[in-house]
Amino acid sequence: MNDNSYEKRVEEALERFLPEFSERLDRRLANAPWTVRAAARRRLGAVAACAVLALALFAALTPQGRAAAQSVLRFFTRADSEAITLPSAEAELVPATPRVLVTQAAPAVQEEGCGTVLTPHCSRSQVQALVDFPVLGLDVSGNPMQFKGATLTEQDGVVLVFEGKDGILTLAQAPAKQVEVQKWRISPSTTVETVTIGDGSGEYVRGGWFGMGVKEGTASWAEEAAMQTLRWTDEGIQYTLWFTAAKTPSGIPALGKSELAVLAANIKAAPEGTFATTTADLSPQQAGVLAGFSVVEPQTLPSGFKLSKTSFSSQYNAVCLFYHHHPHDGLPSLALIQSSWAMPAVEELQVKAEFNDTPVEIASEVESIPLEGAAGGAAALVTTGLDPSKICNGEQAQVNRALLWQSGGRNYILFASLDLLDGRGYLSKLEMRRLAESLNGIQARSEAEIDPERMTSIEMAEAFGGIDLKSPALMLADLHLDHIAYNNYGPYQGSEGETLIAQLFTGGPVGDGRAYKILVMQTIHPENTLENLALAGAYEATAVNGWPAIYQQSCWAEAEIGDQAGCRQHLAWFEDAKLFEIETFLPANLPEEMLLEIAESMQ
Amino acid sequence: MKLLQRSRRSPIASPEEFRALYEHNRTSVFRYIFSLTGGPQEEVEDLTADTFLRAWKARHTFDGANGAATGWLIQIAKRLVIDQYRRDTVQNKQLDAHFQEMDPSPEQAAIAGEEGRLLLSLLAELPDEAREIIVLRYILGWRVADIAVHLGATDNSVSVSIHRTLTRLQDKWQAAENAGIRAAFVQEEKFS
Numbered sequence: 001m002n003d004n005s006y007e008k009r010v011e012e013a014l015e016r017f018l019p020e021f022s023e024r025l026d027r028r029l030a031n032a033p034w035t036v037r038a039a040a041r042r043r044l045g046a047v048a049a050c051a052v053l054a055l056a057l058f059a060a061l062t063p064q065g066r067a068a069a070q071s072v073l074r075f076f077t078r079a080d081s082e083a084i085t086l087p088s089a090e091a092e093l094v095p096a097t098p099r100v101l102v103t104q105a106a107p108a109v110q111e112e113g114c115g116t117v118l119t120p121h122c123s124r125s126q127v128q129a130l131v132d133f134p135v136l137g138l139d140v141s142g143n144p145m146q147f148k149g150a151t152l153t154e155q156d157g158v159v160l161v162f163e164g165k166d167g168i169l170t171l172a173q174a175p176a177k178q179v180e181v182q183k184w185r186i187s188p189s190t191t192v193e194t195v196t197i198g199d200g201s202g203e204y205v206r207g208g209w210f211g212m213g214v215k216e217g218t219a220s221w222a223e224e225a226a227m228q229t230l231r232w233t234d235e236g237i238q239y240t241l242w243f244t245a246a247k248t249p250s251g252i253p254a255l256g257k258s259e260l261a262v263l264a265a266n267i268k269a270a271p272e273g274t275f276a277t278t279t280a281d282l283s284p285q286q287a288g289v290l291a292g293f294s295v296v297e298p299q300t301l302p303s304g305f306k307l308s309k310t311s312f313s314s315q316y317n318a319v320c321l322f323y324h325h326h327p328h329d330g331l332p333s334l335a336l337i338q339s340s341w342a343m344p345a346v347e348e349l350q351v352k353a354e355f356n357d358t359p360v361e362i363a364s365e366v367e368s369i370p371l372e373g374a375a376g377g378a379a380a381l382v383t384t385g386l387d388p389s390k391i392c393n394g395e396q397a398q399v400n401r402a403l404l405w406q407s408g409g410r411n412y413i414l415f416a417s418l419d420l421l422d423g424r425g426y427l428s429k430l431e432m433r434r435l436a437e438s439l440n441g442i443q444a445r446s447e448a449e450i451d452p453e454r455m456t457s458i459e460m461a462e463a464f465g466g467i468d469l470k471s472p473a474l475m476l477a478d479l480h481l482d483h484i485a486y487n488n489y490g491p492y493q494g495s496e497g498e499t500l501i502a503q504l505f506t507g508g509p510v511g512d513g514r515a516y517k518i519l520v521m522q523t524i525h526p527e528n529t530l531e532n533l534a535l536a537g538a539y540e541a542t543a544v545n546g547w548p549a550i551y552q553q554s555c556w557a558e559a560e561i562g563d564q565a566g567c568r569q570h571l572a573w574f575e576d577a578k579l580f581e582i583e584t585f586l587p588a589n590l591p592e593e594m595l596l597e598i599a600e601s602m603q
Numbered sequence: 604m605k606l607l608q609r610s611r612r613s614p615i616a617s618p619e620e621f622r623a624l625y626e627h628n629r630t631s632v633f634r635y636i637f638s639l640t641g642g643p644q645e646e647v648e649d650l651t652a653d654t655f656l657r658a659w660k661a662r663h664t665f666d667g668a669n670g671a672a673t674g675w676l677i678q679i680a681k682r683l684v685i686d687q688y689r690r691d692t693v694q695n696k697q698l699d700a701h702f703q704e705m706d707p708s709p710e711q712a713a714i715a716g717e718e719g720r721l722l723l724s725l726l727a728e729l730p731d732e733a734r735e736i737i738v739l740r741y742i743l744g745w746r747v748a749d750i751a752v753h754l755g756a757t758d759n760s761v762s763v764s765i766h767r768t769l770t771r772l773q774d775k776w777q778a779a780e781n782a783g784i785r786a787a788f789v790q791e792e793k794f795s
Contacts, residue, residue, distance in 0.1 A: 010772045013718050014741035021633040025648040032652075033659055034621035546653060597660055 033593060075203045075231035075238075078188045083220045084209055117170065120149035120161050127151065127158045133237060138162060138171055139266045145169055157238075166254035167226070167245040169263070176238040184231060184240065185209075187221030195230060195257060198265045202232025202239075204257050210554075226253055230260045239264065287312040287319040293340050293410070295319050296439050302431055304424060305334055311392050317341045320392035325425040331398040333425040335388045335415040336439075343404070343411045349386045371405055371433060373440025379405035381429065388415045398425070403432045407440040419453055421519055422585075423482040423506035428453030452486040461486070461501060469501060470580070472520055474601040476590075479507040479518055499524040518598075519583040526579035533572050542571075542592075544580070544599045549573035551592060571595055615662050615672060625655055628673050631743050632680050638738040639684050641723040650687060654680040674753045681735070725775050733768045740765055 029035065114122035127150040128135045135150075135158050145164035153159055157174025186192070186205050195204045208227035209219040226245040233239065241264055245253030255263075288295040290312045297307075301323065308324040309332065318339035322332035337343075350364065364385040371379040386402045389395055391413075399415035406412070414436055416427035427435070430451045455461045461484040462469045469484075482504045501524075506517040530548060533539075539550040552570045569584040569592075582599055584590055615621050633651045640647060658665075658679050665675055726734050732754070739745040739753070751761045 010769060010776055011741065013722050014737065015744075017638070017719055017722050017742055019634055019637045019644075019647075019719070021629065021648055021651065022644065024645065025629065025633065025651055028648065028652045029625070029655065032625075032656065034618040034625060600660060 073192055073203065075233075076184050076186045076192060076205060079185045079221075080188060082187050082189065084185060114149070114151035117151065117153075117159050117161070120151035120159060122150045122152075124150050124160065131156065131158055133173075133175055135160075136173065136267050138169065138241075138263050140164075140169065140263070165246060167243055169255075170240075170242050170244075171267075172240040174238050176233045176236050184229070186229075187223070190221060190223060193257065195232075195261045195264075197230075197232050197261055198234075200232060200234060202230055202261075202264065204260070205229045206257075228253070228255075228257065228260060230257075230264055232264060239267070282310045282312060284310050284319065284321060286310075290314075291317050291319050291340065293338075295321070296338060296410070297321065298336070298435055299438055301334075302427055302435070308332055309395070311395055313339075313391055313393055316343065316391050318343070318391050320388065320395060322392075322395065322397060331396050333398045333417040334427065335392070335397045335399060335413075337388060337391055337413045337415070339411050340409065341411070343413060344391065346380075346382060346386070346404070349388075349390050349402075351385050351387045369403075369429070369433065371403075371440070372437045372442045373407050374436070375406040379403050379433075379436060381432070383418070386413075386415070388413070401427075401429075401432070403436055405436060405440075412436065412439065419485055421485070421502055421504050422517060423504055426453075430454075455484040455486070456481070458484070458503075460484070461503075465499070465501065467501075467524065469503075470522060470602040471503060472582075472598045472601050473603055474598045475505055476507075476518070479505040479516075482506040482517075498526055516587060517585050519581070519585075520602075521579075521581040521583070523579040523581075526574070526577075528579060530572065530574055540592075542596065544571070544573045544596060545575070547573045547575050549599070551595070553589070553592075569595055571599055573599070614667075615658075615665055621659055621662060624658075624672055624676075628676050629655070631673060632676050634742050635677055635738060636680050636684060638723070638726060638742050639681070639734065640687075641727060646687075650680065650683050653683055657683065674749075677739075677753070721776070721779060725772050725779070728775065729768060729771070733764055733771075736761060736764050737768050737772075 114120055114127060124135055124137060124147075130152060137147075137160055138145075140147075140162050145162040145166070148161040148163045148168075150158060150160045153172065153174065157172055159173075160171045162169040162171075187207065190205055190207050193204045195202050206228050207221055207223040208229075210222045227242060228245070229240065229242040231238070231240045241260055243253070243255050243260060245255065282290075284295040284297055284307075287310045304325045305323040307321060309320075309322040311320045311322075312318070313320065316339050318337050318341070321336045323334035323336075324332050325334070346364070346366070365383045367381045367383070368378050369381050370377055381401065381403050383401045385400075388397050388399065388402075397415055398417055400418050401416055403414040403416075404412070414432055416432055417425050419426040419428070428451050430449065430453070450460060450464045452464060455464060458469055458471050465486060485502045485504070487500055501522045503520040503522075504517060505520065530550060534550050539552045542549045542551050550572055554568050567584065567586055567589045569586075569590060570581065571583075572579065572581045574580070580599070580602065582595060584595065615624050629651065632654050633647060636650045636654070637644075637647045640650070654676060658676055661679075665672065667675065726737065729737065736750055736754070739750045740747070745753075747758050747761050747765070750756075751758045754761070
């Protein structure tokens with residue numbers, strides 16, 4: 001055979017070489033986002049949501065609708081299925097180039113108003129001044145409940161919240177507009193009971209909307225949920241009283257249908273004194289006069305903290321300064337106690353938890369750290385388990401680490417909160433040390449020292465850890481990088497040998513008590529495996545850039561008032577023997593596809 | 604809640620547009636990957652699927668005309684093939700090993716018969732760029748000018764490369780036959 005024939009044969013062989021894919025390729029991409037099936041799925045979701053809305057509007061606005069609904073229920077609307085659609089984040093998937101990262105933590109958003117149903121912070125008189133109907137309260141004197149605060153609803157209504165060890169009682173009241181009277185959706189199958197309330201009657205339902213598992217964007221009715229709702233109208237005002245019960249040893253809620261009916265019947269009898277006040281009674285100077293020493297106050301505070309209350313304890317001759325990071329926070333997250341007397345022993349400050357009615361001591365870790373200006377040049381850092389209320393006349397604070405030291409003949413305890421990765425309210429160990437040293441009269445430390453609990457750039461974290469850190473190139477526009485934490489303490493503490501680096505992206509209405517955030521976590525030398533993580537169940541198998549991954553999601557509807565809902569979504573995968581996780585806490589369901597896209601943009 | 608806005612709309616942004624892109628290009632992408640890797644079939648199909656999934660996710664970065672989308676897909680496929688080989692050394696095996704492991708199903712036999720196997724083994728011995736040019740020219744049927752644009756080269760350099768590579772392939776083909784590897788094929792030729 002000559003060269004020409006070989007030349008021809010090679011060319012022909014190349015042109016004849018036409019491998020064909022099998023049906024497997026199309027099968028694998030049958031649910032790809034561009035397919036007709038995926039488009040239909042999206043449309044179906046939209047149609048379902050629209051249908052629910054349309055039915056609700058029909059029932060509420062048209063005479064026929066009202067008649068049909070009222071023939072069944074007076075104060076509730078039955079949803080057309082056991083699941084309701086939760087709000088879904090509306091977002092377009094586009095890449096962000098360059099990285100959507102900032103190197104400075106943005107200030108907490110200061111919201112106007114009285115907060116949300118979860119974090120009401122106005123007094124009754126404050127909300128009364130904003131509405132044109134008489135705001136009534138509950139007489140909870142027979143129950144161990146305390147008034148937490150009041151807020152307004154979008155429907156010109158008022159919500160009062162009471163809290164206690166038995167649970168949370170919420171009373172909503174608003175002019176009884178027809179649209180609102182029947183708005184409260186319940187399961188189509190749940191039992192509605194008629195309850196006598198004074199001279200009238202109301203309707204009582206047990207259960208609530210919760211979403212667990214991987215059903216995207218829906219919440220299902222849970223009959224067994226520890227939630228009870230009572231609705232009635234009186235003199236043109238629509239009332240809704242709902243009780244979220246705390247867990248009891250017997251499993252029976254502390255308040256039931258009849259107790260709620262009694263509370264409802266006595267609503268007008270609520271005395272003004274039911275509403276507690278939380279204003280500070282003393283100034284630091286006044287407290288210092290009582291204590292017989294000049295109170296030392298921090299010259300500078302970590303960003304966001306403000307003095308909110310001062311108290312004096314005659315038992316320990318101590319002055320307690322409390323600081324809120326955000327006015328909407330229920331409890332202060334920083335407390336400074338100082339006394340010229342001896343402080344109680346650490347053991348006496350220890351919190352006792354109750355487990356099955358048995359007091360259990362919460363374990364504490366004690367570490368000696370160098371502290372300039374302190375007696376002996378050192379302080380004790382106690383993590384978890386100490387309670388400032390034992391010194392400060394029962395005043396509570398949301399704190400779980402404490403620095404104890406002596407300086408200038410005075411005893412100090414600085415209580416602070418651990419980083420709960422929600423972008424606010426915590427102090428790192430280094431920040432506690434800096435604050436304590438400033439109280440001792442020591443000049444500020446160099447800010448150049450990297451704080452592993454509060455790093456503000458990828459570059460800083462990479463330099464500190466000596467590793468390549470992956471970060472998403474895509475992020476929701478409303479969120480910004482708040483900080484990066486190494487080996488974070490608290491709920492995400494890694495075991496020995498593991499190194500966890502958490503990047504917190506936060507934004508939106510942070511400060512209303514809800515954490516709107518996306519956590520991007522990377523664990524080096526993880527002890528866990530994907531199989532272990534999957535053992536939690538309720539997951540969906542997926543892939544991130546070809547790496548096997550699991551996706552979990554749970555959603556809940558807080559209440560109909562204010563359309564409160566929340567979703568936690570979690571995506572985990574292993575890549576090059578590292579565990580990567582993305583966790584969202586958002587007020588709406590983020591489409592899974594978008595979460596995957598953020599994950600796949602990691603670089 | 605929105606991701607950052609982009610400034611220019613991609614011509615393959617919508618599901619409908621992308622679906623057309625997929626249906627028009629899946630064969631080319633599959634053949635391209637198959638020619639570069641030599642199979643096995645399932646891995647090539649996975650890589651083909653991954654190519655389109657990655658393209659879907661990056662579709663907003665594509666701002667060229669629809670006609671340029673094929674080249675863009677080919678670039679994505681090439682990167683995936685390289686990544687795959689880097690990532691998994693098990694897969695970075697010689698084509699011979701591939702052929703030994705190949706399941707001789709009718710489907711695969713049809714794809715890579717004796718002639719195809721020889722062709723793949725010869726392609727595997729070529730330098731990367733030369734192999735890609737041959738694959739684009741003969742297996743995907745691209746014009747020289749299109750290959751030149753795709754690779755950022757001149758028409759002339761592509762033509763020269765094709766000529767040289769073909770000569771090289773002819774030599775190797777001949778050598779393989781002489782070595783008897785192609786004996787059965789030659790026998791078949793003689794009697795056909």
